[in-house]
Amino acid sequence: MTLVASKRPQLRKKAARDWSKDKAAKFLSVLAETCNVSEACRRSGVPMTVAYRRRKMDAGFRAGWAEAIAAAYQRLELVLLDRAFNGTEKVTTRRDGSEERMREYPNQLGLMLLRMHRDTAMEADSELPAEDVDEIRERLVRKLQRLKKRNEEQEARRAELRGDAPRDGDHGECDGGTAAQGA
Numbered sequence: 001m002t003l004v005a006s007k008r009p010q011l012r013k014k015a016a017r018d019w020s021k022d023k024a025a026k027f028l029s030v031l032a033e034t035c036n037v038s039e040a041c042r043r044s045g046v047p048m049t050v051a052y053r054r055r056k057m058d059a060g061f062r063a064g065w066a067e068a069i070a071a072a073y074q075r076l077e078l079v080l081l082d083r084a085f086n087g088t089e090k091v092t093t094r095r096d097g098s099e100e101r102m103r104e105y106p107n108q109l110g111l112m113l114l115r116m117h118r119d120t121a122m123e124a125d126s127e128l129p130a131e132d133v134d135e136i137r138e139r140l141v142r143k144l145q146r147l148k149k150r151n152e153e154q155e156a157r158r159a160e161l162r163g164d165a166p167r168d169g170d171h172g173e174c175d176g177g178t179a180a181q182g183a
Contacts (some may be wrong), residue, residue: 019054024061027051035072084110100165124164 012116031037041048055062087103094100 019050024054024064028061028064031065032071035069035076079098080109081113084113 021181023044023046027040027046030040030043034040037051038048039049040046083106087105090099090102090104092102
């Protein structure tokens with residue numbers, strides 16, 4: 001059943017075409033696999049307008065959409081890098097009917113990848129001065145210590161909410177009272 005907004009709110013039975021978590025999961029899975037919204041809509045049974053409307057109105061779905069596109073993009077980038085480095089096999093048939101196999105390396109793709117990653121490669125090539133590395137290391141250690149402290153505080157709060165944390169005056173009671181019995 002789903003709540004429908006009208007003059008008076010009413011409940012109605014969900015239709016097969018209505019949005020569901022399963023449809024969203026299927027849509028995002030296909031989108032991550034294909035990087036193609038039309039294909040994701042077709043295979044998940046979701047109209048394209050509904051998918052775009054859902055993305056606009058649902059922050060969780062929008063985040064999932066962005067993750068799916070990022071995953072598909074990374075896979076596509078790996079395929080293109082592999083193709084640029086290893087080439088693709090091309091089979092040509094000679095006049096006598098024999099086949100000749102050769103590797104083709106797409107220069108255009110290689111040049112495009114070089115342009116895309118030039119700045120990153122140059123940044124990685126330049127070393128930081130030792131004092132900068134020390135400062136960065138100190139900042140990271142301080143941040144990790146803050147994160148650890150925050151995590152410990154959150155765990156203590158969760159334990160307290162669950163009721164398994166020792167309270168004032170409960171010395172040894174959380175271990176079944178063995179400490180109190182042994183005294």
